[in-house]
Amino acid sequence: MFARDYRDLAGSGFLCAAGFSVALNTVPSSGTVSQMGRGSVPATPGFLLASLGAAIPATAWFRSGGLPKIDWHATIFIMLGVLGFALTIAPFGMVPAITLLIVASALADDRISPLGALILSSALCLIAYLVFRLGLGIVLEPFRWPF
Amino acid sequence: MSLIENASIGLGVALTWHNLLYCFVGVFLGMVVGVLPGIGPLATISLLLPITFYLDPTTAIIMLGGVYYGGAYGGSITSILLNLPGSTSAAVACLDGYPMTRQGRGGIALLATTMASFFAAAIGIGLMMLFSPLIAAAALQFGAAEYFAMMLLGLVAASTISIGSPIKGYAMVILGVGIGCIGTDVNTGLTRFTFGIPELYDGIGLAAVAVGLFGISELIASIKEADQKVSDPKAFSFRSMIPTRDDVRRFWGPMLRGSAIGSFMGVLPGVGGTIASFMSYAVEKRISKEPERFGRGAIEGVTSPEAANNACDQTAFIPTMTLGIPGSAVMALMLGALMIHGITPGPNLITEKPEMFWGLVMSFWVGNVMLLLLNLPLIGIWIRILQIPFHILVPGILMVVCIGAYAINNTVFDVYVMLAFGALGYAMRLTEFPPAPLILGFVLGPLMEENLRRALLISRGDFMVFLERPISAVLVIATAALIAWAIWTAIRGPRQSVLEQPAD
Numbered sequence: 001m002f003a004r005d006y007r008d009l010a011g012s013g014f015l016c017a018a019g020f021s022v023a024l025n026t027v028p029s030s031g032t033v034s035q036m037g038r039g040s041v042p043a044t045p046g047f048l049l050a051s052l053g054a055a056i057p058a059t060a061w062f063r064s065g066g067l068p069k070i071d072w073h074a075t076i077f078i079m080l081g082v083l084g085f086a087l088t089i090a091p092f093g094m095v096p097a098i099t100l101l102i103v104a105s106a107l108a109d110d111r112i113s114p115l116g117a118l119i120l121s122s123a124l125c126l127i128a129y130l131v132f133r134l135g136l137g138i139v140l141e142p143f144r145w146p147f
Numbered sequence: 148m149s150l151i152e153n154a155s156i157g158l159g160v161a162l163t164w165h166n167l168l169y170c171f172v173g174v175f176l177g178m179v180v181g182v183l184p185g186i187g188p189l190a191t192i193s194l195l196l197p198i199t200f201y202l203d204p205t206t207a208i209i210m211l212g213g214v215y216y217g218g219a220y221g222g223s224i225t226s227i228l229l230n231l232p233g234s235t236s237a238a239v240a241c242l243d244g245y246p247m248t249r250q251g252r253g254g255i256a257l258l259a260t261t262m263a264s265f266f267a268a269a270i271g272i273g274l275m276m277l278f279s280p281l282i283a284a285a286a287l288q289f290g291a292a293e294y295f296a297m298m299l300l301g302l303v304a305a306s307t308i309s310i311g312s313p314i315k316g317y318a319m320v321i322l323g324v325g326i327g328c329i330g331t332d333v334n335t336g337l338t339r340f341t342f343g344i345p346e347l348y349d350g351i352g353l354a355a356v357a358v359g360l361f362g363i364s365e366l367i368a369s370i371k372e373a374d375q376k377v378s379d380p381k382a383f384s385f386r387s388m389i390p391t392r393d394d395v396r397r398f399w400g401p402m403l404r405g406s407a408i409g410s411f412m413g414v415l416p417g418v419g420g421t422i423a424s425f426m427s428y429a430v431e432k433r434i435s436k437e438p439e440r441f442g443r444g445a446i447e448g449v450t451s452p453e454a455a456n457n458a459c460d461q462t463a464f465i466p467t468m469t470l471g472i473p474g475s476a477v478m479a480l481m482l483g484a485l486m487i488h489g490i491t492p493g494p495n496l497i498t499e500k501p502e503m504f505w506g507l508v509m510s511f512w513v514g515n516v517m518l519l520l521l522n523l524p525l526i527g528i529w530i531r532i533l534q535i536p537f538h539i540l541v542p543g544i545l546m547v548v549c550i551g552a553y554a555i556n557n558t559v560f561d562v563y564v565m566l567a568f569g570a571l572g573y574a575m576r577l578t579e580f581p582p583a584p585l586i587l588g589f590v591l592g593p594l595m596e597e598n599l600r601r602a603l604l605i606s607r608g609d610f611m612v613f614l615e616r617p618i619s620a621v622l623v624i625a626t627a628a629l630i631a632w633a634i635w636t637a638i639r640g641p642r643q644s645v646l647e648q649p650a651d
Contacts, residue, residue, distance in 0.1 A: 042328040
């Protein structure tokens with residue numbers, strides 16, 4: 001626990017930054033009310049966001065609060081898995097992409113063995129082929145070779 | 148056209164084999180995700196959104212609708228058996244449902260929620276059939292100013308009434324509107340926030356945003372979820388479900404009151420099943436002659452919220468389908484699913500595409516009958532689903548999500564968008580910023596901009612147009628009143644909610 005609610009203060013900092021950058025970038029292209037430019041509509045949310053962000057510390061500053069527990073391990077491996085999927089699906093096809101995704105997400109949790117992950121990913125590849133390729137007719141080749 | 152004629156058109160659509168199959172898939176999936184804690188209908192509908200691109204629009208919305216109201220049936224099972232809400236709207240069912248299970252009356256609680264859910268859904272669908280054509284006819288008179296004011300009220304209501312800090316809700320709605328601005332400005336043809344990336348010229352896709360915000364962040368949070376220890380499925384035989392005469396006597400009143408509260412709340416913008424169920428629980432407790440029974444296994448405390456929750460889920464479709472204005476994030480996704488197919492729901496939908504509107508309505512009947520039949524006999528299966536370990540379930544869902552995101556446009560770009568919003572969603576989860584208002588803002592933002600500009604173009608830039616037209620003036624005043632109320636309660640300090648009161 002801390003004397004101030006740093007979690008909300010961080011959120012408010014992010015909102016202020018996002019709001020101000022949007023507002024400052026859109027105001028020059030706002031135009032007038034009867035001749036609206038492209039920036040007119042996004043400028044309003046920009047200002048509102050910045051002012052709401054500034055309003056949050058009004059209470060968070062005087063309130064004690066804890067920091068959330070971030071599960072870095074799970075976050076990083078799941079993100080890496082999705083990234084791996086994104087990088088392999090177009091050049092190498094569905095099966096390698098799914099295998100990479102499943103192995104990475106299995107590493108996000110320590111309850112599944114490497115062999116278990118492999119079995120799971122082969123089963124899921126088969127299901128994906130049946131459901132997406134045959135069932136829904138989505139064009140997804142199981143294997144591809146870019147070279 | 149008469150109601151009977153319309154209903155028969157709808158039945159003709161709903162009873163085709165194809166639609167029956169997808170309706171079944173929808174309600175079954177809805178039950179499954181409703182039962183599983185952590186994964187709710189909102190996440191599931193986001194996950195299915197890319198896949199519906201490959202279906203006929205009517206079929207797609209029938210399936211997504213099924214997931215939505217199916218989830219409401221399933222959620223209460225977990226609440227009653229495990230004291231763990233399967234979905235947020237079923238949280239109230241824990242209060243009295245779990246004590247009933249501990250007293251060995253879990254079977255009766257399940258029976259009561261199923262019957263109440265079906266009854267309330269029937270009332271909700273009935274109201275939708277009666278009132279939708281009337282509302283659509285009235286809405287034909289609405290101009291751009293009215294639409295803008297209505298959407299504004301919807302957004303403000305959704306973020307004010309949501310559970311948690313209203314400031315955070317407002318901030319997320321506004322962030323959503325901002326993200327909705329990405330892409331080409333339709334009025335000037337110039338691009339906004341595209342940073343020179345050609346993929347962003349068309350704006351970012353709803354499916355990728357929704358899957359990232361609700362799906363990926365949910366999966367990160369739930370992969371380490373402990374496996375559930377569930378009581379023996381055999382304990383829930385049909386014999387255990389026979390209610391006592393006292394139960395039956397206490398059944399009807401709460402069910403009717405819950406249905407009435409839920410039906411009313413469903414139509415209001417921003418009020419979802421969660422709030423309707425909390426509200427009806429509070430009402431039951433207040434009017435009860437023995438309020439001390441609540442929290443200790445009162446059957447009224449299960450029946451009424453479940454009825455409210457299901458009625459609400461059905462009537463929530465009324466503003467979405469007749470006005471094109473979604474009141475909640477789930478409804479925004481439904482709207483998005485139709486917009487992916489180039490259909491914008493609005494007052495013209497009922498007359499222009501009667502087979503779609505009435506097909507959807509009649510599929511609600513079909514789906515609810517399916518749920519009634521699936522729910523209790525398959526209780527053993529639902530309990531076994533709870534036993535699937537999360538470390539096997541999560542990778543499987545992750546795969547569906549990734550393939551879905553890739554398959555929307557056959558580009559990897561959507562997968563990256565999903566990943567980015569997954570990170571944002573997880574960060575928002577940690578800092579307790581609600582993701583639902585963001586989606587609502589994202590979907591409604593561009594529609595609001597269009598109507599705002601049209602209204603101002605007609606009035607030659609005079610903002611008084613929103614106050615000069617009576618309907619729009621009422622809506623604007625209501626919006627202002629809501630904001631004032633939110634500020635007032637924020638200064639006065641938070642109210643004590645039903646849940647925070649000690650349960651025993």
